[in-house]
Amino acid sequence: xSTFSRSLLLAGLAGWSCSLMAQPASVDSIEVIGRRVNLxxxxxxxxxxxxxxxxxxxxxxxxxxxxxxAVPGMVATQHxxxxxxxxxxxRGFNLDHGTDFATSIDGMPINMRSHGHGQGYTDxxxxxxxxxxxIIYRKGSYYADVGDFSGAGxxxxxxxxxxxxxxxxxxxxxxxxxxxxxxxxxxxxxxxLVFGVELQGYAGPWDSVDEDIDKTNLWLKQSWESGDDRFAxxxxxxxxxxxxxxxxxxxxxxxxxxxxxxxxxxxxxGKSSRYSLSLNWLRNSGDSNxxxxxxxxxxxxxxxxxxxxxxQPQGDxxxxxDKRLISGGELQWQKTSYLSGREMTNSVGxxxxxxxxxxxxxxxxAARKFLSDIRLDRVDELSASLYWENQLHLTDRLRSVFxxxxxxxxxxxxxxxxADPTTLIPNSGNTDDDIVTTSLSLAYALNDNNxxxxxxxxxxxxxxxxxxxxxxxxxxxxxxxxxxPLVDTLGGEIGYRTFINDRLNATIALWQLEIDSELLFVxxxxxxxxxxVASTRRGVEISAYYxxxxxxxxxxxxxxxxxxxxxxxxxxxxxxGALEDVFSGGINFQPTDRFSAYLRFRHFGEFPVDxxxxxxGSSMVNLRLGYQVTANLQLSLDALNLLNSDDHDxxxxxxxxxxxxxxxxxxxxxxxxxxxxxRLYLNYQF
Numbered sequence: 001x002s003t004f005s006r007s008l009l010l011a012g013l014a015g016w017s018c019s020l021m022a023q024p025a026s027v028d029s030i031e032v033i034g035r036r037v038n039l040x041x042x043x044x045x046x047x048x049x050x051x052x053x054x055x056x057x058x059x060x061x062x063x064x065x066x067x068x069x070a071v072p073g074m075v076a077t078q079h080x081x082x083x084x085x086x087x088x089x090x091r092g093f094n095l096d097h098g099t100d101f102a103t104s105i106d107g108m109p110i111n112m113r114s115h116g117h118g119q120g121y122t123d124x125x126x127x128x129x130x131x132x133x134x135i136i137y138r139k140g141s142y143y144a145d146v147g148d149f150s151g152a153g154x155x156x157x158x159x160x161x162x163x164x165x166x167x168x169x170x171x172x173x174x175x176x177x178x179x180x181x182x183x184x185x186x187x188x189x190x191x192x193l194v195f196g197v198e199l200q201g202y203a204g205p206w207d208s209v210d211e212d213i214d215k216t217n218l219w220l221k222q223s224w225e226s227g228d229d230r231f232a233x234x235x236x237x238x239x240x241x242x243x244x245x246x247x248x249x250x251x252x253x254x255x256x257x258x259x260x261x262x263x264x265x266x267x268x269x270g271k272s273s274r275y276s277l278s279l280n281w282l283r284n285s286g287d288s289n290x291x292x293x294x295x296x297x298x299x300x301x302x303x304x305x306x307x308x309x310x311x312q313p314q315g316d317x318x319x320x321x322d323k324r325l326i327s328g329g330e331l332q333w334q335k336t337s338y339l340s341g342r343e344m345t346n347s348v349g350x351x352x353x354x355x356x357x358x359x360x361x362x363x364x365x366a367a368r369k370f371l372s373d374i375r376l377d378r379v380d381e382l383s384a385s386l387y388w389e390n391q392l393h394l395t396d397r398l399r400s401v402f403x404x405x406x407x408x409x410x411x412x413x414x415x416x417x418x419a420d421p422t423t424l425i426p427n428s429g430n431t432d433d434d435i436v437t438t439s440l441s442l443a444y445a446l447n448d449n450n451x452x453x454x455x456x457x458x459x460x461x462x463x464x465x466x467x468x469x470x471x472x473x474x475x476x477x478x479x480x481x482x483x484x485p486l487v488d489t490l491g492g493e494i495g496y497r498t499f500i501n502d503r504l505n506a507t508i509a510l511w512q513l514e515i516d517s518e519l520l521f522v523x524x525x526x527x528x529x530x531x532x533v534a535s536t537r538r539g540v541e542i543s544a545y546y547x548x549x550x551x552x553x554x555x556x557x558x559x560x561x562x563x564x565x566x567x568x569x570x571x572x573x574x575x576x577g578a579l580e581d582v583f584s585g586g587i588n589f590q591p592t593d594r595f596s597a598y599l600r601f602r603h604f605g606e607f608p609v610d611x612x613x614x615x616x617g618s619s620m621v622n623l624r625l626g627y628q629v630t631a632n633l634q635l636s637l638d639a640l641n642l643l644n645s646d647d648h649d650x651x652x653x654x655x656x657x658x659x660x661x662x663x664x665x666x667x668x669x670x671x672x673x674x675x676x677x678x679r680l681y682l683n684y685q686f
Contacts, residue, residue: 044143045142047138047153048138056132063082074090081213081245084123102155112324120461126274133158138156142493149462167184167685178201180199194219195219212241238275240272243267246264248260248671249309277296295328300324311655319365321363324356325358351384352385355379359378376416376418385405411468433486456493459489462485468485484516507542517532533567536566541559543555553586572612577607598624600623604617610654615648640674641675653667
């Protein structure tokens with residue numbers, strides 16, 4: 001990315017936005033922000049917002065990962081079993097499972113570096129949605145405290161840390177859905193203990209696959225105060241196993257070989273576990289504050305997939321495995337003072353993370369039985385970061401926010417096994433890299449309820465450590481070039497926010513993002529590859545949250561993105577999986593304290609899947625009804641896929657080979673929406 005392009009980004013963005021506004025038919029994006037919280041005077045962009053606990057509980061969820069759809073413009077889909085991480089789309093990115101969107105919970109990172117299935121893998125199945133306090137989302141790369149995977153934005157989740165009345169929730173639904181949740185709070189050790197135990201089972205609607213979900217979650221969070229200090233110690237434990245109904249080829253359905261709910265390989269699936277211990281500390285002493293986080297995470301995953309079926313004589317099933325220990329922490333100091341009579345806040349922080357990956361690899365399997373290693377490695381990846389953010393009130397209405405960040409990475413790879421054993425030594429090695437990123441934002445308050453923004457900033461994502469030291473292909477033995485360890489992004493944005501009478505909360509943002517090297521999903525390998533080609537995305541987002549009266553609430557989000565490679569890749573500048581139009585909206589009706597109804601609609605339009613090939617969009621409608629039977633008993637009914645749409649959750653275009661075919665065939669491969677289903681929840685509070 002040239003210095004010239006960097007210096008002209010904001011000017012180009014402003015010019016593009018003016019031409020866009022001159023053509024009403026092109027104004028396409030909506031973004032929900034802030035909800036009931038007035039962020040005028042505190043946020044640094046129109047793409048920043050908060051979703052609170054009550055708002056999260058309104059949403060009917062088919063899968064846990066869909067909590068991120070509360071982020072305006074975010075789409076969470078699934079092309080495999082319920083135990084696998086969702087696939088996410090935002091701002092023209094097929095994020096795969098999280099490559100360019102950073103997520104964390106109570107200060108612990110969720111994205112997995114150098115993961116067995118995909119860079120930045122974001123599995124949210126360990127989360128108990130009822131125990132989330134808040135999601136703070138920040139789209140774009142204008143935030144100094146967010147580093148790796150920050151190109152498209154970030155979401156910081158926090159969990160409840162105050163006592164609730166103990167309660168039990170029992171859920172029953174179609175396709176053998178069962179769920180038990182026991183949660184609540186107790187006075188403990190001079191503070192509050194919040195606990196949650198979740199057990200979930202599910203068979204799914206598939207013809208030849210019983211998903212056989214066996215999910216267990218345990219959360220224990222002890223919080224206490226001592227003078228100006230507040231501490232929170234949290235344990236999270238997650239264990240899951242499942243079978244998968246993976247994406248299927250269109251020709252197999254059209255020929256009658258299988259139905260749209262069928263499978264080609266019914267032996268795929270996975271198992272995963274995550275155990276973590278974290279400590280959070282906050283000292284609030286007036287104009288000077290300290291905060292810190294320390295964590296340790298033990299993680300294990302085995303995933304069996306088969307996307308191309310029978311291009312090899314023994315079949316194409318493969319196993320991806322990942323076993324690691326993650327440790328790290330963050331320390332931040334914040335000080336408010338005055339410069340020439342103007343309020344100024346400085347934040348200085350340090351972050352440390354180590355991924356000690358005992359085994360990460362790819363194996364050839366048949367019916368989950370080991371056949372041979374394709375590649376197996378041990379990886380030790382370390383990062384250290386420093387950041388500084390300065391917020392200065394230049395006038396009573398104008399604020400500036402300047403951010404400076406430094407990241408250092410060290411990658412150590414030891415090849416343990418490969419299809420070609422002669423590649424072990426060449427592919428082992430050590431490399432390091434560092435990056436300096438900056439950001440600058442301006443916020444001008446027109447009054448107490450209206451504010452405009454302009455910002456520019458750099459972000460980045462790290463690449464898989466194995467790609468930074470690779471010298472030869474582990475299968476063919478042919479020489480290959482390593483990838484850049486750290487890939488830079490540059491983003492810019494102008495926006496507007498309004499908050500009126502505690503009833504209307506709305507934003508509009510015009511943005512642009514450049515990335516030095518695009519990652520693309522590879523269907524027949526089940527992972528991502530670095531294309532080495534730069535790309536540019538431009539978009540417009542609009543969101544609105546409106547409280548009509550005491551009974552009715554509306555929320556509305558729309559985003560439009562134009563995503564292109566800077567130069568053709570395989571003859572096309574279109575980026576596979578880049579959703580152009582995403583719309584979502586909700587209607588909440590609560591006429592009394594006893595009854596509530598929430599109807600939610602999500603749609604994304606036609607999108608490219610390979611070069612000039614496109615896939616149809618999809619639409620989904622979900623409904624949640626709630627009724628307070630007594631002071632202690634509440635009933636809820638979720639109608640998922642209310643209109644029984646047979647649209648596709650996700651779709652790709654690549655080669656595969658079916659039994660009886662003489663060779664691979666290019667075709668659409670998709671995962672259909674699960675049919676309409678009902679789930680009844682009985683919630684009893686003690």
